[in-house]
Amino acid sequence: MQTLVTGGGGFLGRYIVERLLDRGDDVRIFSRSRYPELENQGVECLTGDLRDADAVAAACAGRDAVFHTAAVPGVWGPWSLYYETNTVGTRNVVAGCRQHAVSKLVYTSSPSVVYDGRPHEGADESLPYPRRFRCHYPHSKALAEQAVLAANDPATLRTIALRPHLIWGPRDNHLLPRLILRVKSGRLRRIGNGVNRVSMSYVENVAAAHIQACDALAAGLPCAGRAYFINEPEPVRLWDWVADLLARAGLPPVQRSVPYPVAYGAGAVLEGLFTLVRFPYEPIMTRFVASQLATSHWYRIDAAIHDFGYAPPVSTDEGLRRTEPDLRRWAAEL
Numbered sequence: 001m002q003t004l005v006t007g008g009g010g011f012l013g014r015y016i017v018e019r020l021l022d023r024g025d026d027v028r029i030f031s032r033s034r035y036p037e038l039e040n041q042g043v044e045c046l047t048g049d050l051r052d053a054d055a056v057a058a059a060c061a062g063r064d065a066v067f068h069t070a071a072v073p074g075v076w077g078p079w080s081l082y083y084e085t086n087t088v089g090t091r092n093v094v095a096g097c098r099q100h101a102v103s104k105l106v107y108t109s110s111p112s113v114v115y116d117g118r119p120h121e122g123a124d125e126s127l128p129y130p131r132r133f134r135c136h137y138p139h140s141k142a143l144a145e146q147a148v149l150a151a152n153d154p155a156t157l158r159t160i161a162l163r164p165h166l167i168w169g170p171r172d173n174h175l176l177p178r179l180i181l182r183v184k185s186g187r188l189r190r191i192g193n194g195v196n197r198v199s200m201s202y203v204e205n206v207a208a209a210h211i212q213a214c215d216a217l218a219a220g221l222p223c224a225g226r227a228y229f230i231n232e233p234e235p236v237r238l239w240d241w242v243a244d245l246l247a248r249a250g251l252p253p254v255q256r257s258v259p260y261p262v263a264y265g266a267g268a269v270l271e272g273l274f275t276l277v278r279f280p281y282e283p284i285m286t287r288f289v290a291s292q293l294a295t296s297h298w299y300r301i302d303a304a305i306h307d308f309g310y311a312p313p314v315s316t317d318e319g320l321r322r323t324e325p326d327l328r329r330w331a332a333e334l
Contacts, residue, residue, distance in 0.1 A: 001020075001025045001026070001065055002025075002026045002028075002062055002063045002064045002065075003020050003025050003026065003027050003028065003063060003066070003067065004028045004029070004030060004059055004060060004063045004065070004066045004067070004102075005017050005020070005027065005028070005029045005030075005066075005067045005069060006029070006030045006031070006050065006056075006059075006066070006067070006068045006069055006070035006093065007029075007030075007031055007068075007069040007070030007071070008027070008028075008029025008031055008035075008038070008043070008045075008069075009029060009031045009033060009035040009038065009045075010031070010069065010070065010173070011167065011171060011172055011173050011174065011203065012069050012108065012164075012167055012206055012207065013029065013031075013067075013069040014038075014171070015169075015203050015204055015206070015207035016067050016069065016207045016210050016211070017029060017038065017043060018207075019207050019208065020211070021041060021042070021043070027042070027044070028043070028044040028045075028046060028059065028063065029043055029044070029045050029046065030046045030047075030055075030056065030059040030070070031046075031047060031070065032047060032048070032049065033047065046058075049085075049089075050070055050085050050088075050089025050090075050092060050093070051084050051085060051088060051089055051092070052092075053092040053095065053096075056089070056092040056093055056095075056096045057092070057095065057096035057099050057100065058096075059096065060093070060096035060100045060102055061100045062100065063100065064102065064103060064104065065102065065103070065104040065106070065214050065217075066093060066096075066097055066102050066104070066105050066106070067106045067108075067210055067214070068090060068093045068105065068106070068107045068108060069108040069210075070089070071085065071086045071089075071108070071141065071144075072085045072086055072137070072140075073137060073174060074282065075135045075137060075282065075286055075288050075289055076281075076282030076286065077136065077282070078136075079136050079140075082136040082137055082139070082140035083136070083140050083143075085140075086137070086140035086141055086143075086144050087140045087141075087143040087144045087147070089144075090107065090144035090147055090148060091144070091147050093105070094147055094148060094151045094157075094159075097151075097157050098151070098156070098157060101156070102157065103156070103157060103158060103217075104157075104158050104159075104214055104217040104218060105151070105157060105158070105159045105160075106159075106160055106162065106210050106213050106214050106217070107144070107145065107148040107159065107160070107161045107162070108161075108162060108164065108210070109141055109144070109145040109148075109161040109162060109227060110137075110138065110141050110163055110164070110165075111163045111164075111165045111199070111229060111231075111297065111299055112137065112138035112141065113129060113138050113141050113142035113145050113163065114127040114128065114129055114130065114142075115130065115138060115292075115297065116130035116132075117130075117134060117287075117291050117295075118295070119196075119296045119297065120296065120297040120298065121197070121296050121297075121298060122299075122300055123229075123297075123298070123299050124229070124299070124300045124302070124303065125226070125227055125228065125229065125303055129142050129146075134286075134287050134288040134291070135288045138288075145161045145227060148161050149161055149225050149226070149227060152225030154220075154224060158217040158224040159217075159224060159225060160213050160216075160217060160224060160225070160226060160227075160228070161226070161227040161228070162206075162209055162210060162213060162227075162228055162230045162304075163227060163229045163230060163299075164201040164206040164209070164230040164231060165201050165229065165230070165231040165297075165298075165299060166198065166200050166201055166231075167202075167206055168200060168201070168202060168203065168323070169202050169203030169204060169319055169322070169323055170203070170322055170323050170325075170326045171203075171326065172323075176323070176326070176327065176330065177334060179242065179245070180246075180249060180251065180327070180330045180331055180334055181330075181334045183246060183252075183254070184251070184331070184334060187284060188254050189254065189256050189257060189258045189263075190239050190254050190256065190257040190258070190293075191257070191258055191260055191263045191290055191293035191294040192257075192260040192293065192294030192295070193294075194237075194238075194239040194240075194257065195237060196237070196238050196239075196293075196294060196295055196296040197235040197236065197237055197238065197296045197298050198235055198236065198238045198296065198297050198298055199229070199231035199232065199235050199297070199298040199299050200231060200232055200235075200236055200241065200316070201230060201231045201232065202232065202312070202314055202319035204313065204314050204319070205230075205232070205312035205313060205314055205319075206230055208312070208313055209230045209304065209310050209312075212308050212309060212310055213228070213308055213310075215308075216307070216309070221308055222307065223307040223308050226303075226307070228301075228303055228304040228307070228310075229299035229300065229301055229303070229304065230301065230304060230310065231298075231299055231301060232312060232316055233301060233312065235296075236316070239254070242254065244320065245320075245327060248320065248323075248324045248327050248328070249324075249327035249330065249331040250331055251331055260290065260291075260294035260295075263285055263290040263293070263294065264287055264290040264291065264294075266285050267283070267285040267287040267288075267289065267290045268287055270283035270284070270285055270286065271283060271286055271287065
């Protein structure tokens with residue numbers, strides 16, 4: 001199969017690239033940087049920006065399938081950056097697929113596209129998009145997801161959106177290093193009562209889900225045009241999980257806590273202040289982050305299991321074992 005992975009040098013993208021290479025597929029990536037280590041493995045590396053429609057279209061030429069993982073993450077920044085990259089950039093990917101007769105598009109979405117600030121416990125894909133979003137990332141991703149699903153056409157371009165929740169694992173360049181940095185700088189506080197449960201997604205399992213979804217589209221299974229939650233079958237208690245990670249990194253557990261209403265209120269104040277003054281960095285707390293750290297948000301994966309055979313190949317315990325060397329390295333270096 002001739003494949004394109006946008007963001008192929010990133011955290012999730014690289015795992016997808018490696019799985020494609022392992023099974024003998026021809027792999028091209030489209031990213032903002034060059035990756036000589038991937039080129040040495042036979043990967044064609046194209047550089048460019050998702051906002052450049054012509055560059056995106058050229059990257060899609062001659063491909064059978066596109067895995068679109070690239071996006072601007074985070075909870076703070078100008079709407080224009082999130083919208084132009086995540087939303088318009090995804091529309092450029094869809095247009096490139098259509099222009100060059102790509103038959104399959106697998107889009108990496110997020111459960112945050114349906115997050116409305118309330119607890120989600122055992123939620124499924126019937127959740128609607130909220131009327132209001134608490135930060136630009138989920139809003140831009142929701143618009144992008146809708147564009148991908150609307151583009152589905154069984155005769156030309158079959159599309160699917162996957163919603164992995166809190167991706168973690170070896171080579172993480174976002175979630176776990178930031179967590180450890182906050183602990184080492186004394187800035188991490190437990191928000192809420194510490195009993196909230198959340199879904200987690202080990203990165204190798206998420207990569208496997210992308211490959212399974214692509215193969216299901218090729219086989220004509222009835223999953224095209226739909227979105228699916230992707231995470232481990234059972235949720236974890238967030239703060240117990242954090243304590244386990246810190247212990248494996250050789251760091252002490254989080255000792256201090258802040259009531260959820262206090263953290264949420266502080267987030268609202270800081271958002272207003274940072275918007276007014278236009279600081280070049282993100283607030284230490286926002287309303288979105290407070291609600292994510294204090295409330296339960298875990299999702300059922302029955303639909304992915306039933307519709308395209310999703311079966312996480314790596315257990316949570318094994319994922320932690322594989323991640324432990326990186327945890328200790330980050331604790332020593334950050």
